[in-house]
Amino acid sequence: MTETAQHPSRTSLGWLPWATLVVSVAGLAVAAYLTYEHFTAGTTLACPDTGVVNCAKVTSSQYSKVLGIPVALLGLAFFVGMTALSVPPMWRTSSPWPSRLRLVGVLTGVVFVCYLIWAELFQINAICLWCTVVHALTLVLFALVIIRLALVPPAS
Numbered sequence: 001m002t003e004t005a006q007h008p009s010r011t012s013l014g015w016l017p018w019a020t021l022v023v024s025v026a027g028l029a030v031a032a033y034l035t036y037e038h039f040t041a042g043t044t045l046a047c048p049d050t051g052v053v054n055c056a057k058v059t060s061s062q063y064s065k066v067l068g069i070p071v072a073l074l075g076l077a078f079f080v081g082m083t084a085l086s087v088p089p090m091w092r093t094s095s096p097w098p099s100r101l102r103l104v105g106v107l108t109g110v111v112f113v114c115y116l117i118w119a120e121l122f123q124i125n126a127i128c129l130w131c132t133v134v135h136a137l138t139l140v141l142f143a144l145v146i147i148r149l150a151l152v153p154p155a156s
Contacts, residue, residue, distance in 0.1 A: 013148065013151060013152055016144055016147065016148050017086065017088060017091040017148070018088075019144055020082075020086040020102075020141060020144045020145065020148075021083065021086040021087060021088075023086075023137055023140050023141045023144065024079055024082040024083040024085075024086045024141060025083055026137055027075075027078075027079040027082070027083075027134060027137040027138065027141065028076070028079040028080060028083050030130060030133050030134050030137065031072060031075035031076040031078070031079045031134060032076055033130065034059070034072035034075065034076075034130055034131070034134070035070070035072040035073050035075070035076045037059065037072070038059065038064070038070045038072040038073070039070075047128060047129045047130060051126075052125075052126055052127060053126070053127055053128075053129060054126035054127075054128070055128040055129060055130055055131070057124060057126040058120055058124055058126050058127065058128035058131060059072070059128060059131070061119075061123075061124045063116070063119040063120075063123060063124060071116065074112070075134055078105065078108075078109055078112075078138075081101075081105055082102070082105055082106070082109075082141060085098050085101055085102045085105065086102075099149070102145050103145060103149065106138070106141055106142040106145045106146070107142070109138045109141070109142065110138060110139065110142045112138075113134075113135045113138045113139065116131065116135065117135060
């Protein structure tokens with residue numbers, strides 16, 4: 001079997017790096033909004049404040065900070081980094097470092113998302129719709145990066 005038959009070419013998956021960029025920018029926008037709301041003590045989260053869906057309860061809980069750093073700010077930093085690693089030149093570079101950093105980034109992101117989901121479901125007893133969007137975007141970004149690595153290993 002030829003190399004082309006065994007692995008899809010980089011060009012056949014040309015949409016995948018663009019998809020990571022779109023997902024990263026979307027995550028950046030939502031994380032920026034949550035960061036703005038955190039630092040302005042905003043109440044415009046456009047989320048009910050009663051019952052299971054309660055953004056204010058989640059974003060003001062003891063779990064809204066890690067080591068004194070707002071989770072929203074950590075999410076913003078994550079998506080800034082992932083956006084920088086998802087621009088086209090970072091996918092085309094011959095250096096292995098962008099690919100490695102993307103992988104470490106999404107793995108870290110997924111572990112943190114699991115922690116935050118646990119906190120929402122079992123400690124806070126409420127979920128935030130905006131946070132759920134960030135969680136979903138992180139999981140999609142993880143899947144895209146893993147699919148790309150599985151189908152088109154980075155150049156050595």
